Amino acid sequence: MIQIEGLHKRFGKLEVLKGIDLQIRKKEVVSIIGPSGSGKSTLLRCMNLLEEVSAGKVMVDGQDLTSTHTDMNKVRTEMGMVFQQFNLFPHKRVIDNIALAPMEVRKWKRDKAEEKAYALLEKVGLREKANSWPSQLSGGQMQRVAIARALAMDPKVMLFDEPTSALDPEMIGEVLAVMKALAKEGMTMVVVTHEMGFAREVCDRVLFMDEGIIEEEGSPEQLFSHPKKERTRSFLGKVL
Amino acid sequence: MDWSVIVEYKDLFIRGLFYTTILTIGAVLTGLVIGLSLGLMRLSKKLVLYFPAKLYIDIFRGTPLLLQILFIHFAVLPEVAKVFGLSSPDAILSGFVALSLNAGAYIAEIFRGGIQSVEKGQMEAARSLGMSHTQAMRHIILPQAFKRMLPPLGNEFIALLKDSSLVSVIAVNDLIYAAQTTAKVTWERWVPYITAGVLYFILTYLLSRVVFWLEKRYSTEGEGNLDDTN
Numbered sequence A: 001m002i003q004i005e006g007l008h009k010r011f012g013k014l015e016v017l018k019g020i021d022l023q024i025r026k027k028e029v030v031s032i033i034g035p036s037g038s039g040k041s042t043l044l045r046c047m048n049l050l051e052e053v054s055a056g057k058v059m060v061d062g063q064d065l066t067s068t069h070t071d072m073n074k075v076r077t078e079m080g081m082v083f084q085q086f087n088l089f090p091h092k093r094v095i096d097n098i099a100l101a102p103m104e105v106r107k108w109k110r111d112k113a114e115e116k117a118y119a120l121l122e123k124v125g126l127r128e129k130a131n132s133w134p135s136q137l138s139g140g141q142m143q144r145v146a147i148a149r150a151l152a153m154d155p156k157v158m159l160f161d162e163p164t165s166a167l168d169p170e171m172i173g174e175v176l177a178v179m180k181a182l183a184k185e186g187m188t189m190v191v192v193t194h195e196m197g198f199a200r201e202v203c204d205r206v207l208f209m210d211e212g213i214i215e216e217e218g219s220p221e222q223l224f225s226h227p228k229k230e231r232t233r234s235f236l237g238k239v240l
Numbered sequence B: 001m002d003w004s005v006i007v008e009y010k011d012l013f014i015r016g017l018f019y020t021t022i023l024t025i026g027a028v029l030t031g032l033v034i035g036l037s038l039g040l041m042r043l044s045k046k047l048v049l050y051f052p053a054k055l056y057i058d059i060f061r062g063t064p065l066l067l068q069i070l071f072i073h074f075a076v077l078p079e080v081a082k083v084f085g086l087s088s089p090d091a092i093l094s095g096f097v098a099l100s101l102n103a104g105a106y107i108a109e110i111f112r113g114g115i116q117s118v119e120k121g122q123m124e125a126a127r128s129l130g131m132s133h134t135q136a137m138r139h140i141i142l143p144q145a146f147k148r149m150l151p152p153l154g155n156e157f158i159a160l161l162k163d164s165s166l167v168s169v170i171a172v173n174d175l176i177y178a179a180q181t182t183a184k185v186t187w188e189r190w191v192p193y194i195t196a197g198v199l200y201f202i203l204t205y206l207l208s209r210v211v212f213w214l215e216k217r218y219s220t221e222g223e224g225n226l227d228d229t230n
Ligand SMILES: Nc1ncnc2c1ncn2[C@@H]1O[C@H](COP(=O)(O)OP(=O)(O)OP(=O)(O)O)[C@@H](O)[C@H]1O
Pocket: A011, A014, A016, A034, A035, A036, A037, A038, A039, A040, A041, A042, A043
């Protein structure tokens, strides 16, 4: 599904990703953990080219994103992204937040787009908030709307960048529940997270990043219970 | 104080009011077009777009409007007219050109500020859904930016209305010109200037009401509006 080869990313002189090789298979749920500044967000953002890559290849569904012939707008419709800060459109009601992209990008009629939006709101348990403004929602509700918005384009992959880090503790559960349901349905997911419980319970594979490389990877059981590398051990020691 | 001079010279004031209003509205509209274009150019990463816009904005903001009016009326436009074999332009045209160009520079900065004030995440969210840059600008960035631009735009329009008085130096028949002429001819020192002041005040007051009404109208659409539960 996603294939990354020799990926490097520099911001000016600062090299943030120092050669990443990675494959994400269909229906796989992969989480990326690691200390702050290790390049987790940057790696995720390179997957849909929100960040230009400096060197290396990013392939999604057989398409090379780094090639100038690739229609990035089209590729991005296949990849949903959920942000730490939700990034809902504050000037649009919940329903329009979700229906906008299908109407604009897929050229759907309003009726069809809204029908889809209502179904997705149902799925994230917020149907009654359809006509609210984002500012009227709690953080957990906003993030669930953001997930529904990303799902409206029927993506093949969902990218999550610390979806629960900006939430009050009592709201984390409702968002994780939606993500778990999504994983169960067979959605391919890449999740940058500090929620070790979620990584352990839901993910097929966990990647530990440190200083711009993937230091260690394995099944949750392997990585959490029997880490091989010293850095992984010391990181886990701090967060668990 | 002899108020009858106003009745006597009312045509001059009516014409002044007309010129001041027309000049301001014209300059605002032209300035908006210039300002939006320059503002977008200024935000571009391409040097050929960015640099000329920045130069233009810096020059017009960095020199006095009075100088710009004189320069355009006595130097630039007569030269341009000569090239096309025309006679030198009317003062009103020069005034209009100078005010529009000047307003364009200030409005460009307001546009730029408004667009930049929208969080980076908004563009990213829109792009991550597959929208093009243009679609994202149109549906996500500009509507939010516009709302934030209204107060500074309102201030700019009011400033422009008052600054339009500077065109009286090239003998445009605006309100200041009416007041000065009346004062000179009648030897009445207070009345003509008070009248001009009151008329300017009424104009700026009306304009500020319009801006206030627009702000209110746009702020009821979403964003931080908690009374509208639905
Ligand atoms: N647009 C940018 N310009 C310059 N430097 C950047 C930019 N974005 C990220 N960086 C730098 O790249 C490094 C990696 O950032 P990144 O956001 O990928 O880390 P992270 O692993 O997601 O950290 P966190 O857990 O804090 O979110 C950091 O040192 C950061 O300062």
